[in-house]
Amino acid sequence: MEYTKQLLYTKFERFWHWSQMLLVMLLTITGFEIHGSIHLFGFERSVRLHTASAWSFIGLALMSIFWMIVTKQYVNFIPTKNKLREQVLYYTSGIFKGMAHPTHKTMFNKLNPLQRLVYAGLLIVIFPVQIFTGLAYMYYHYPQNPLDISGLNIAAVLHTDGAFMVVAFVIIHVYMTTTGDTVSSNVKAMISGFEKEPQNNNETSSISE
Numbered sequence: 431m432e433y434t435k436q437l438l439y440t441k442f443e444r445f446w447h448w449s450q451m452l453l454v455m456l457l458t459i460t461g462f463e464i465h466g467s468i469h470l471f472g473f474e475r476s477v478r479l480h481t482a483s484a485w486s487f488i489g490l491a492l493m494s495i496f497w498m499i500v501t502k503q504y505v506n507f508i509p510t511k512n513k514l515r516e517q518v519l520y521y522t523s524g525i526f527k528g529m530a531h532p533t534h535k536t537m538f539n540k541l542n543p544l545q546r547l548v549y550a551g552l553l554i555v556i557f558p559v560q561i562f563t564g565l566a567y568m569y570y571h572y573p574q575n576p577l578d579i580s581g582l583n584i585a586a587v588l589h590t591d592g593a594f595m596v597v598a599f600v601i602i603h604v605y606m607t608t609t610g611d612t613v614s615s616n617v618k619a620m621i622s623g624f625e626k627e628p629q630n631n632n633e634t635s636s637i638s639e
């Protein structure tokens with residue numbers, strides 16, 4: 431089959447993806463050290479690192495929202511039922527029989543219907559929960575706001591539950607990166623920006639690198 435290369439991920443998107451990956455790793459490691467589950471940097475350094483990466487994470491999130499609005503790339507994250515069934519069947523059975531992917535990527539359709547659901551959940555629910563409960567930890571804890579101690583308990587439980595969901599997402603996400611045309615093709619695309627597509631499915635993008 432003939433293949434052509436199409437631009438899928440712009441420079442900003444690649445910067446966003448890899449810096450978010452580093453920040454999420456740092457937040458998870460230092461967060462679980464604060465929680466007492468692991469010992470690596472020491473408690474106090476972990477708190478400082480967690481706070482610094484949390485502010486960088488918030489800055490990056492604001493930049494990505496601006497970028498999504500300006501480039502209209504938010505359309506990639508809008509959930510759809512179109513081909514959802516086919517995608518579930520593909521991941522649960524077709525993938526093990528070497529069947530072709532039911533959906534094809536383009537600049538404005540780079541996530542399949544299952545990815546859209548999961549990524550929308552991550553960006554609209556889990557990350558905001560981490561940010562708002564994290565800010566509650568920073569600014570509304572005892573003794574600054576002793577009356578809100580029960581509220582902080584809820585924030586603490588939500589923040590830790592959110593952290594477990596982030597870990598679950600990362601594990602599934604890393605597995606999913608290996609399910610492209612080859613084991614490494616998805617990761618290579620997120621590095622170079624380009625992905626190989628069967629020629630008849632190729633659509634030119636209107637976004638410049």
Ligand code: HEM
Pocket residue numbers: 454457458460461462464465466477480481484485487488560561562563564565567568586589590592593594596
């Ligand atoms: C991927 C995102 C994040 C993960 C996985 C994560 C994980 C964690 C975990 C596991 C804890 C320990 C909770 C406990 O034992 O009760 C923690 C604590 C904390 N997190 Fe996060 N977090 C994330 C994002 C954030 C953000 C965005 C902020 C701030 C806006 C933040 C602020 C805090 C604060 C202030 C603490 C308490 C630190 C202390 O006790 O001094 N976190 N985080």
